[in-house]
Amino acid sequence: MSSQCWLKLLQQQRSIAVIRAPQLELGRQMARAVAAGGMGLIEITWNSDRAPELIALLRSELPGCTIGTGTLLNLEQMQQAIASGAQFLFTPHVDPSLIRAAVDAGVPIIPGALSPTEIVTAHQAGASCVKVFPIQAVGGSSYIRSLQGPLGDIPLIPTGGVTLENAREFLLAGAIAVGLAGDLFPQKLIAAENWEALEQQARNLMQQLATNPIN
Numbered sequence: 001m002s003s004q005c006w007l008k009l010l011q012q013q014r015s016i017a018v019i020r021a022p023q024l025e026l027g028r029q030m031a032r033a034v035a036a037g038g039m040g041l042i043e044i045t046w047n048s049d050r051a052p053e054l055i056a057l058l059r060s061e062l063p064g065c066t067i068g069t070g071t072l073l074n075l076e077q078m079q080q081a082i083a084s085g086a087q088f089l090f091t092p093h094v095d096p097s098l099i100r101a102a103v104d105a106g107v108p109i110i111p112g113a114l115s116p117t118e119i120v121t122a123h124q125a126g127a128s129c130v131k132v133f134p135i136q137a138v139g140g141s142s143y144i145r146s147l148q149g150p151l152g153d154i155p156l157i158p159t160g161g162v163t164l165e166n167a168r169e170f171l172l173a174g175a176i177a178v179g180l181a182g183d184l185f186p187q188k189l190i191a192a193e194n195w196e197a198l199e200q201q202a203r204n205l206m207q208q209l210a211t212n213p214i215n
Contacts (some may be wrong), residue, residue, distance in 0.1 A: 001087060003128035006108040007155060009041070009066060010129065010177040014209045015167060016041040017202065018070065018159065018181035021048040028057060030185055033195040035062050037202025043090060043179065045071040052084035059085045068108075075101060082107055090179075092133060094118050096125040110157060114138065119151060129155035129176060136161020145173040164205055171209065180205070 001009075017034040019042065021027025027049065031042050042062070044055050046069050058067045069081045070090030078098055081089060082105055089102055092112040102109035103126040111122040112133040122130045135143065135158035144158055158170050159179035167178045184205070189197050 001106065001108055003108065006088065006128060007176070010155070013039070013041045014171060014177050015039060015205060016043055016157070016177060016179040017184055018043045018045065018179050019048065019185065020045040020181065021054065024050045024054050026190060027054050029193065029195055030190070030198065031058050031062065033198035034184070034202040035065050037199040038206040039202045040065050043068050043070045045069065046077055046081060047071050052080060055084045055086050078102065090131055094122045099125040099127050116147065116151060119147070119154060123154045129157055131179070132156050132158045134160030141166065141169040141173040144170055144175050148174040164201065167205060168208055
């Protein structure tokens with residue numbers, strides 16, 4: 001997938017469901033629920049149960065979704081993720097060698113950064129967009145807004161503190177998209193296997209982000 005296609009997809013979807021699954025079947029059901037609710041970008045963290053198998057399974061079962069992975073720490077993990085069919089790659093850190101390898105493979109990579117220096121370093125290394133993580137620790141949406149002056153040309157995806165209630169604030173502050181994990185998948189709903197409630201949460205989120213379109 002080209003960087004241009006990836007950025008266009010982010011602008012269309014505006015949110016990514018981040019799944020950290022302790023069991024493959026739970027991850028499968030979580031993904032199916034948010035997909036039914038209209039979310040088309042799904043990240044399976046690499047430290048999920050049998051992540052390569054789950055990614056391949058979801059690529060087959062959810063052809064209308066784009067399935068990626070995250071929490072990649074080294075080149076070996078990234079190569080395994082690409083081999084399993086991951087369509088985009090998130091890392092929690094900036095490693096220029098990983099960025100170059102992903103660009104060479106034609107798979108979008110979104111490195112995790114926090115400071116302006118890290119964000120610029122990741123972008124200059126070839127990342128089409130950058131994950132700002134953990135956003136809650138540095139002021140939330142106000143931090144994204146503060147970055148727009150000097151770094152407005154770099155697409156940013158905040159994670160680590162994005163909730164159903166504040167997701168829209170991040171987009172209004174200038175983020176191209178947001179990543180939601182725990183708040184989108186409450187433990188009580190997972191434990192109860194209440195997939196209908198998860199589907200409704202995803203639907204509500206997508207409706208909220210689509211209301212009065214954000215530039």
